[in-house]
Amino acid sequence: MKHVTLPDGEKVPALGLGTWRMGEDTASAEQEADVLRAGLDRGLRLIDTAEMYAEGGAELIVSQAIKGRRDEAFIVSKVYPHNASYDGVQAACERSLERLGTDRIDIYLLHWRGQVPLEETVAGFERLKDDGKIRHWGVSNLDTDDMRELAACANGGNCATNQLLYNLGERGIEWDLKPMMDRAGQPVMAYCPLGEGRLLWDGTLAVLAERHGVTPASIALAWLLSRDQTIAIPKTSRPERIDPIVAALDVKLDAEDLALLNDEFPAPDGPTALAIV
Ligand SMILES: NC(=O)c1ccc[n+]([C@@H]2O[C@H](COP(=O)([O-])OP(=O)(O)OC[C@H]3O[C@@H](n4cnc5c(N)ncnc54)[C@H](OP(=O)(O)O)[C@@H]3O)[C@@H](O)[C@H]2O)c1
Numbered sequence: 001m002k003h004v005t006l007p008d009g010e011k012v013p014a015l016g017l018g019t020w021r022m023g024e025d026t027a028s029a030e031q032e033a034d035v036l037r038a039g040l041d042r043g044l045r046l047i048d049t050a051e052m053y054a055e056g057g058a059e060l061i062v063s064q065a066i067k068g069r070r071d072e073a074f075i076v077s078k079v080y081p082h083n084a085s086y087d088g089v090q091a092a093c094e095r096s097l098e099r100l101g102t103d104r105i106d107i108y109l110l111h112w113r114g115q116v117p118l119e120e121t122v123a124g125f126e127r128l129k130d131d132g133k134i135r136h137w138g139v140s141n142l143d144t145d146d147m148r149e150l151a152a153c154a155n156g157g158n159c160a161t162n163q164l165l166y167n168l169g170e171r172g173i174e175w176d177l178k179p180m181m182d183r184a185g186q187p188v189m190a191y192c193p194l195g196e197g198r199l200l201w202d203g204t205l206a207v208l209a210e211r212h213g214v215t216p217a218s219i220a221l222a223w224l225l226s227r228d229q230t231i232a233i234p235k236t237s238r239p240e241r242i243d244p245i246v247a248a249l250d251v252k253l254d255a256e257d258l259a260l261l262n263d264e265f266p267a268p269d270g271p272t273a274l275a276i277v
Contacts, residue, residue, distance in 0.1 A: 001043050002249060004187040004229050006136060006160045012107075013074060014225055015249060016046025018191065018235035023057025029064070032237050036065035040072050042246045048163075048189070048233040049100075050078035050111055051092055056099050063101035075100060076107045076163075076189070076233075078140060081114025088116070089124035093133055107160055108134040112141040112276070119153040126155050136160035138186075143274040144177050151184065159186060165275045166190035166230070168223055168265040169199055172272040182229060190224050192277055193232040204264040208257055214247050221248035223261055 003011040017039045022032040036047060047065070049058045059077065066073045077100065083092040093108060108128065110121055125137035139150065140163035150156045162181060164173055166188055178188055194200060194217055205216035212219065217234070224232040225248060234245050253261070 001045075002225055004231055005185070006187065007158075007185040008136070008160070010136075012187070012231065013044070013046045014231050015044060015221065015245070016048060016074070016076075016231065016233045017044050017245070018233040019047065019049040019058040019062060020053050020235055021058075022235075022237060023054035023059070023061045028237060029061060031239070032061045033064035035237055035239050035242065036062065038239055038242045039245075040065065040069060042242060044242070044245065045072055046074045046076065046231065046233065048076045048191075050109075051083070051096050052078065052080055052111060056095070059096055059099035063099060067101065070102050074106045075102065076109065077105050078109040078111040078163075081110065081112055081116065084110055084114060084116045084121040084124070086120050086124040086127070089121060089128060093128050097133060104132060105134045107136045107138055109137070109161075109163055110139045110142075113139075113146055118146070118150050118156070122150070122153050122155055122158075126158070129158075138162060138189075140164070140189075140191075141274065141276050144180055147177065147180060157184075159184075161187050161189050161231070163189035163191055163233075165192050165277055166224070167193050167195050167199060168202075168205075168220055168261060169195050170275045171265065172268050172275055175268040175271050177274070187229040187231055189231045189233060191233060193224050193234050194220050196277070202264065204260055208253075208260065211257070212251050214251055215244040217241070217244040218248040218251055219253075221245060222251035222253055223258075225249065226253050226258070
């Protein structure tokens, strides 16, 4: 497994699994938990979830998957902005811990920015950290101005990561946000790393997949893994799609491959509004 480094020096896996749209249908619950367990078996220890996903249903799937093997997993969950007041994050975190069947979340994120001042949310997160209920905290969908404001808050420098839309087709953060986070030592957690599946129809990805004897999904992930300080969290509910995800770790994209991808999916040539889903 490749790792990235959090600002406090802790190493975190660079490849994990997402859970958005899991837990919505009880008929699929067992298969979804199986997929996460298969991921754990193959070294995909980082699991990303949120109180929002299926209104807690995805956290319940995670709890099934990690039963009896909590220490193998690195759990990321997220609080809704409307729960992000000082007291709100304490209560939301308790509910998430209960659903997850664990006593701690490894990284707890503010899902996106809402009405609560960042300073208050940070104070709530720091309290959860002091109480041992979360090990790190971070944010999601925050742009450069928000990150600057966050850094100026008391303890704002403790932000571990910013989870952002980042894939071959969405490279806007490379202009200023990613460099800013690099300077702060904060890895990017790249969500929708497969472009929600749409990227996988691209012809250039197909050519490179054939060249490397893998599938387009492995190429899309290998490209993210080739970037510094980047964590990718693809989601699948199908057991047979764990292999292509893990295979990305063995794909070494050479200069020619990267040039081909850069032609098809150019880096930004100026600032753009933060893309979100
Ligand atoms: N912070 C945020 O605001 C935010 C926003 C969006 C997502 N996220 C997180 O990021 C995770 C990943 O994003 P995402 O789930 O939106 O999109 P994604 O990982 O880019 O793509 C997932 C889609 O691709 C399909 N897929 C997976 N492997 C495939 C393969 N080998 N071949 C073809 N299709 C494949 C999946 O279908 P199957 O399930 O049928 O395989 C699913 O429909 C989420 O699950 C969530 O944890 C965070």
